[in-house]
Amino acid sequence: MTKLAANLSMMFNEVDFLDRFDAAASAGFKGVEYLFPYAFPKDAIKEKLEKNGLTQVLFDFYAGDWDAGERGLAIHPDRVGEFQDTVGQALDYAKTLGCTRLTCLAGLAPNEHASDTFTQTLVDNLKFASKQVEGTGITVLLEPINTRDIPGFFVNTTAQGRQIIEAVGADNVKLQYDIYHMQIMEGDLAPTIEANMDVIHHFQIADNPGRNEPGTGEINYDFLLPYIDSLGYDGWVGCEYKPKGKTTDGLGWAKKWLS
Amino acid sequence: MPSLDANLQFMFNEYDVLDRYDAAARAGFKAVELQSPYPFEPEQVKERLERNGLRQILINMPAGDERNVPIRPDRRDQFREFVAQGVKYAEALNCPVINCPPGPAPEGAPADELKATLVENLRYAATEFAKVGTRVLVEAINTRDQPGFFVHTTSDCRAVIQEAAHENLGIQYDVYHMQIMEGDLARTIQANLDLIGHIQIADTPGRNEPGTGEINYDFLLPYIDSLGYEGWVGCEYKPAGRTEDGLGWAGKYL
Numbered sequence: 001m002t003k004l005a006a007n008l009s010m011m012f013n014e015v016d017f018l019d020r021f022d023a024a025a026s027a028g029f030k031g032v033e034y035l036f037p038y039a040f041p042k043d044a045i046k047e048k049l050e051k052n053g054l055t056q057v058l059f060d061f062y063a064g065d066w067d068a069g070e071r072g073l074a075i076h077p078d079r080v081g082e083f084q085d086t087v088g089q090a091l092d093y094a095k096t097l098g099c100t101r102l103t104c105l106a107g108l109a110p111n112e113h114a115s116d117t118f119t120q121t122l123v124d125n126l127k128f129a130s131k132q133v134e135g136t137g138i139t140v141l142l143e144p145i146n147t148r149d150i151p152g153f154f155v156n157t158t159a160q161g162r163q164i165i166e167a168v169g170a171d172n173v174k175l176q177y178d179i180y181h182m183q184i185m186e187g188d189l190a191p192t193i194e195a196n197m198d199v200i201h202h203f204q205i206a207d208n209p210g211r212n213e214p215g216t217g218e219i220n221y222d223f224l225l226p227y228i229d230s231l232g233y234d235g236w237v238g239c240e241y242k243p244k245g246k247t248t249d250g251l252g253w254a255k256k257w258l259s
Numbered sequence: 260m261p262s263l264d265a266n267l268q269f270m271f272n273e274y275d276v277l278d279r280y281d282a283a284a285r286a287g288f289k290a291v292e293l294q295s296p297y298p299f300e301p302e303q304v305k306e307r308l309e310r311n312g313l314r315q316i317l318i319n320m321p322a323g324d325e326r327n328v329p330i331r332p333d334r335r336d337q338f339r340e341f342v343a344q345g346v347k348y349a350e351a352l353n354c355p356v357i358n359c360p361p362g363p364a365p366e367g368a369p370a371d372e373l374k375a376t377l378v379e380n381l382r383y384a385a386t387e388f389a390k391v392g393t394r395v396l397v398e399a400i401n402t403r404d405q406p407g408f409f410v411h412t413t414s415d416c417r418a419v420i421q422e423a424a425h426e427n428l429g430i431q432y433d434v435y436h437m438q439i440m441e442g443d444l445a446r447t448i449q450a451n452l453d454l455i456g457h458i459q460i461a462d463t464p465g466r467n468e469p470g471t472g473e474i475n476y477d478f479l480l481p482y483i484d485s486l487g488y489e490g491w492v493g494c495e496y497k498p499a500g501r502t503e504d505g506l507g508w509a510g511k512y513l
Contacts, residue, residue, distance in 0.1 A: 187442020189473045190464050191403075207475075209445050218444045218482075220462075220475040227473075 002225045002257045005031035005057040007204070007240040011247045018048055025052035027248055028258030033058040033101075033238045035066075038089065042096040049097060057236045058101040058141070058176075058202060059093070061129075062086040071145075072105030074125045075118035075154050087129045094138055101202055103141045103176055104129065108152040118154055123167045130170035139201050143176035146184035149211075157185055158192050165199055174201035178240065183208045183219055190227055197231050206241035213241055213250045221253070261480045263512050264290035264316045266459070266495040271502045277307055284311035286503055287513030292317035292493045294358070297344065301351035308352065315352040316491045317457055320345045320359045320384075327362025329380050330373040330409050338380045342387050350391040356457050356490075357388060358431050360398045361419075363407040373409055378423045385425035396456045398431035401439040412440055413447050420454060429456030433495065438463050438474055445482055452486055461496030468496055468505045476508070 006024035008017065015023055018040065024032050032054050037045055049056055061083075064070025073083045090102050104126065109118055122142075129140045144161040145153045155161050161175050177200045179189060186192065193200065205225075207217030214221035225237065243250045251258070265271065265288040271279035277299065283291050289312070296304050296318050308315055320329070321341040328334045328341060349357050361377050364370070384395045399416040400408045410416050413432065420428045432455045434444060441447065448455065460480075462472030469476035480492065498505045506513070 183442045184446075185442065187438045187440065187444075188463070189442075191439075207478075208443070215475070216478070218475050218479050220470070220473050223471070224473050 002229055003031065003234075003236050004029060004254055004257050005033045005055075005236045005238045007238050008032050008034040009036075010240055010242055013243075014247060018044060021045075021048035021052050021054060023247070025054055027251055029054070030259070031055040031057040031236055033236075033240075035060050036062060037093050037097070038062055042093050045093075046096055056094075056097040056099040058103060058238065059090070059099060060103040060105055061090045063105040064107070070107070071150055071153060072107035074104050075107045075109060075122045077117055077121045080121065080125065083125050084128060087132050091132060091136070091138070095136065100138050101141055101176075102129075102133070102138055103143050103202075105143065105145075106153065106155040108150070109154040110152070119164065119167075122154070122164055126164070126168045126173050127170065130168060130173045133172060138172065140173045141176040141202055142173070143178060143204075144181060144185070145178070146181040148184055149181075156181075158182060158196055162196060162199055175199045176202045176204065178204040178206075179219060179224065180204070180206035180208055180211055180240070189219070189224060193228060194231060197233065200233070202235055202238065203228065203233075204238040204240040206239075210244075211242050212244045213253055215253045216244060225257075261484050261512055262290065262491045263509055264288060264292050264314075264491045264493050266493050267291050267293045268295065269461075269495050269497055272498075273502060277303060280304075280307035280311055280313060282502070284313055286506055288313070290314040290316045290491060292491075292495075294319040295322070296348050296352065297321055301348050304348075304352055315354045317356050317358060317493060318345070318348055318352065318354055320357060322360075322362070325362070326360075327365065327409070329359055330361045330364065330377045332372055332376045335376070335380065339383065342384050345384075346387055346391055346393075349388060349393040354393055356394045356396050356429075356431075358396050358398050358457070359384060360400060361409040363405060364409045366407075370409075374419065374422075377409070377419055381419070381423040381428055382425050385423065385427040389427040394427055394429055394456050396429045396431035398433060398459075399436060399440070400433070401436040403439055404436075411436075413437060413451055417451060417454060428454075430454045431457045431459065433459040433461075434474060434479065435459070435461035435463050435466055435495070444474070444479060448483060448488075449486055452488060455488070455490070457490050457493065458483065458488070459493040459495040461494075465499075466497050467499040468508055470508045471499060480512070 006029040008020040012020035012023040265283040267279040271282040
């Protein structure tokens with residue numbers, strides 16, 4: 001059965017970040033994910049997880065100055081040192097929080113002609129991250145993102161994500177498949193998911209257009225989630241959507257998968 | 260409310276082609292489409308339409324064996340013969356749109372020559388069909404089902420039509436094909452509504468009834484309606500079982 005994780009960067013924004021753990025647990029979620037934990041002491045987060053019996057499913061490497069528009073450091077040849085520091089920082093939090101998935105945001109390509117350089121830097125950085133997390137049970141994930149919401153985002157299709165992961169060639173570096181992003185970029189969801197099950201290690205969902213709850217757009221999640229299940233996927237599915245109204249009011253679609 | 264028409268090439272295959280007109284009407288359809296009426300005399304088809312109070316919404320251009328005459332520089336004469344035949348049927352059946360799928364590119368042929376041929380042919384067809392009040396549409400088709408298909412994205416389709424620059428041309432947007440090729444359905448339909456003259460539907464994977472795959476038609480059909488789309492929506496899907504048994508999804512529209 002589909003295991004849903006609440007994405008606390010997008011859901012439960014009615015309350016402060018640390019209170020979202022309580023809200024997610026009350027709504028029936030057993031796992032949580034979010035972009036970044038770094039603004040909070042790791043012990044404060046750990047306490048929230050334990051108090052609520054929640055699994056920390058995933059968070060991202062620090063991705064640069066978010067408010068200034070940065071969306072990842074991993075493709076930039078002049079920021080390799082900084083990227084390596086973010087791996088250490090994420091690993092430190094992950095060990096405390098028991099988190100076994102860390103997502104790497106590739107970043108914005110300022111110049112499409114430098115594509116080969118960005119790819120090579122990204123591959124090298126992922127190889128570094130792979131070595132750092134070796135033996136911890138953590139998997140590093142690469143996520144393709146649509147270029148309408150984030151113009152210039154360097155990794156933006158499943159095929160490109162797969163190519164980079166194959167170039168890294170480590171079994172602890174895999175793909176995060178965000179159904180919303182890939183519906184915008186390429187469609188053909190079920191066949192693409194099936195063809196890439198060997199490298200997909202995490203899913204995220206939202207409907208399109210709007211990035212709201214499943215059922216509000218053109219994607220048939222009532223088909224897709226059981227389909228993913230039927231392929232033998234036993235990982236988590238992160239609800240990375242913007243609730244249309246109050247988060248709990250919009251959970252009707254998820255009822256059959258929450259306890 | 261979306262106006263659904265039955266695609267009689269795909270649906271009601273339990274019956275002979277002409278009998279499918281009767282079956283579609285019995286199931287509640289008010290209109291039909293049929294790629295190829297050409298094995299029959301126009302009068303035979305017309306008689307079925309009248310008997311059942313149906314409208315013929317769409318036919319295709321004659322396709323020939325190779326199915327790519329519209330893009331073949333060496334087949335311009337044959338294209339014009341096909342146009343003459345299409346005009347005869349479109350006029351007799353009072354059919355508002357005719358689909359002209361470009362077909363698969365011959366191996367090794369230069370794309371710019373194929374495109375130039377298509378543009379020239381479309382201009383000719385648009386002029387001829389305008390005389391009988393029929394709009395000529397170009398359909399992009401997915402290259403998994405039809406490898407090498409010459410026009411396979413909405414933007415390619417739009418580019419060809421804009422280059423031909425004739426007001427009697429438009430896009431046939433097949434939701435199934437475009438979900439396989441590009442996704443982003445609602446936005447693409449909205450952005451191309453100015454040129455879309457016909458829509459076809461099926462779910463994917465499988466090309467079966469809406470509701471059997473990854474496309475949420477319960478959202479998409481009302482959405483298309485809300486944009487002010489005034490054309491028809493053709494049910495070009497392969498029924499998973501008996502056609503009539505699989506019409507539950509369409510109940511509210513028939």
